[in-house]
Amino acid sequence: MSLFLDVALGKDTARAPVWIMRQAGRYLPEYRAIKERYGFFEMCRNPEAVTEVTLQPVRRFDLDAAILFSDIMVPLAAMGVDIDFAPGPVIAHPIRSAADVARLRVPDQEEIAPFVAAAIPMVREAAHVPLIGFAGAPLTLAAYLVESGGSGDGFPALRSWLHQQPTAAHALLGKLTEVTIRYLRMQVSAGANAIQLFDSWAGVHPSALYARFGRPYAARVLAGLGDLSVPRIYFGTNTHHLLEQLATLPAEVIGVDWRAPLSAVRPALPARTLQGNLDPTVLTADPDLITELAHDVLRHGIGGPHIFNLGHGIRPDVPPDHVSHLIEAVRSFDRRQAATHRETR
Numbered sequence: 337m338s339l340f341l342d343v344a345l346g347k348d349t350a351r352a353p354v355w356i357m358r359q360a361g362r363y364l365p366e367y368r369a370i371k372e373r374y375g376f377f378e379m380c381r382n383p384e385a386v387t388e389v390t391l392q393p394v395r396r397f398d399l400d401a402a403i404l405f406s407d408i409m410v411p412l413a414a415m416g417v418d419i420d421f422a423p424g425p426v427i428a429h430p431i432r433s434a435a436d437v438a439r440l441r442v443p444d445q446e447e448i449a450p451f452v453a454a455a456i457p458m459v460r461e462a463a464h465v466p467l468i469g470f471a472g473a474p475l476t477l478a479a480y481l482v483e484s485g486g487s488g489d490g491f492p493a494l495r496s497w498l499h500q501q502p503t504a505a506h507a508l509l510g511k512l513t514e515v516t517i518r519y520l521r522m523q524v525s526a527g528a529n530a531i532q533l534f535d536s537w538a539g540v541h542p543s544a545l546y547a548r549f550g551r552p553y554a555a556r557v558l559a560g561l562g563d564l565s566v567p568r569i570y571f572g573t574n575t576h577h578l579l580e581q582l583a584t585l586p587a588e589v590i591g592v593d594w595r596a597p598l599s600a601v602r603p604a605l606p607a608r609t610l611q612g613n614l615d616p617t618v619l620t621a622d623p624d625l626i627t628e629l630a631h632d633v634l635r636h637g638i639g640g641p642h643i644f645n646l647g648h649g650i651r652p653d654v655p656p657d658h659v660s661h662l663i664e665a666v667r668s669f670d671r672r673q674a675a676t677h678r679e680t681r
């Protein structure tokens with residue numbers, strides 16, 4: 337086993353394992369060099385490029401896990417969606433009607449992303465740490481499909497659509513759920529050691545809407561992997577109002593964004609490993625401040641199993657040296673000693 341998998345499966349260890357969301361990305365010069373050669377989407381579809389880019393951060397840094405290099409939008413191409421990246425996803429024809437939904441294909445497990453199936457064993461062969469596979473959660477994928485891209489202000493077109501066309505919405509979410517289960521099962525059978533379900537925009541919805549269109553589909557995806565004995569991580573941002581609902585998801589690990597300290601979230605999520613949650617902008621700060629704020633996160637993580645991560649993806653303006661510094665700060669923190677110190681204070 338490994339520190340990352342032990343903690344993901346609920347072990348409360350002296351040292352917190354660490355990995356970083358978007359750890360392969362534009363802040364790394366070696367990533368930018370490969371992207372220049374292929375372009376982003378081509379890179380995602382080339383097994384050698386996927387393998388190389390997945391390995392870049394684990395070669396450079398002392399990380400406890402690798403994450404498959406891909407994008408949550410990748411499996412949607414096999415459903416017949418016309419996608420581009422600029423750099424965020426852009427959908428040529430937004431999905432808005434029952435007929436749009438009906439046209440979407442539900443491909444077999446082997447058809448969804450054969451290049452990912454080819455890359456995973458190559459990564460496993462070369463990596464000395466476990467590999468996290470991932471997919472987007474149905475409601476977050478729907479956000480891009482309906483909005484036809486990203487949104488700076490809470491995906492209003494999606495939220496309107498959920499109110500206007502609930503039947504079409506449930507049909508879309510049902511198809512996305514089925515494809516996502518197949519896609520993640522493929523990743524695990526190819527060799528992924530854990531999976532993360534990215535529901536990045538879960539938090540834009542009021543609790544009642546998330547209860548109808550979000551949680552049930554995320555729960556179905558996670559339950560659909562229940563027989564595979566790999567840890568399941570569910571990650572969303574801005575989810576403080578949804579914690580009661582997250583507490584009943586079939587996931588071993590809940591990812592938390594940077595807004596609230598882990599100690600404030602922990603009581604609502606009993607018997608779960610928490611993952612997070614340093615504010616990503618801290619990585620642009622002076623190294624001494626990085627250490628101080630990373631140790632704050634670690635102190636708030638005491639009281640149950642904790643995987644250290646950022647509260648969302650790493651940003652392109654981060655100097656790679658600051659990442660090495662952060663990992664060193666996490667490594668040097670003894671959670672048992674800090675807990676004793678806290679009790680005797």
Ligand SMILES: Cc1c2[nH]c(c1CCC(=O)O)Cc1[nH]c(c(CCC(=O)O)c1C)Cc1[nH]c(c(CCC(=O)O)c1C)Cc1[nH]c(c(C)c1CCC(=O)O)C2
Nearest residue numbers: 357358359360361403404405406407408423424534536649
């Ligand atoms: C919402 C979402 C997307 N993609 C993803 C999410 C969920 C995670 C999150 O909330 O951040 C998931 C994702 N996208 C990417 C990964 C790689 C694995 C990793 O290192 O974590 C993962 C896990 C690569 C990527 N996906 C994308 C890039 C940048 C593309 C480039 O290099 O030009 C990378 C490295 C493009 C992308 N793709 C998406 C956006 C919003 C963007 C643009 C944002 C940005 O500029 O960083 C959709």
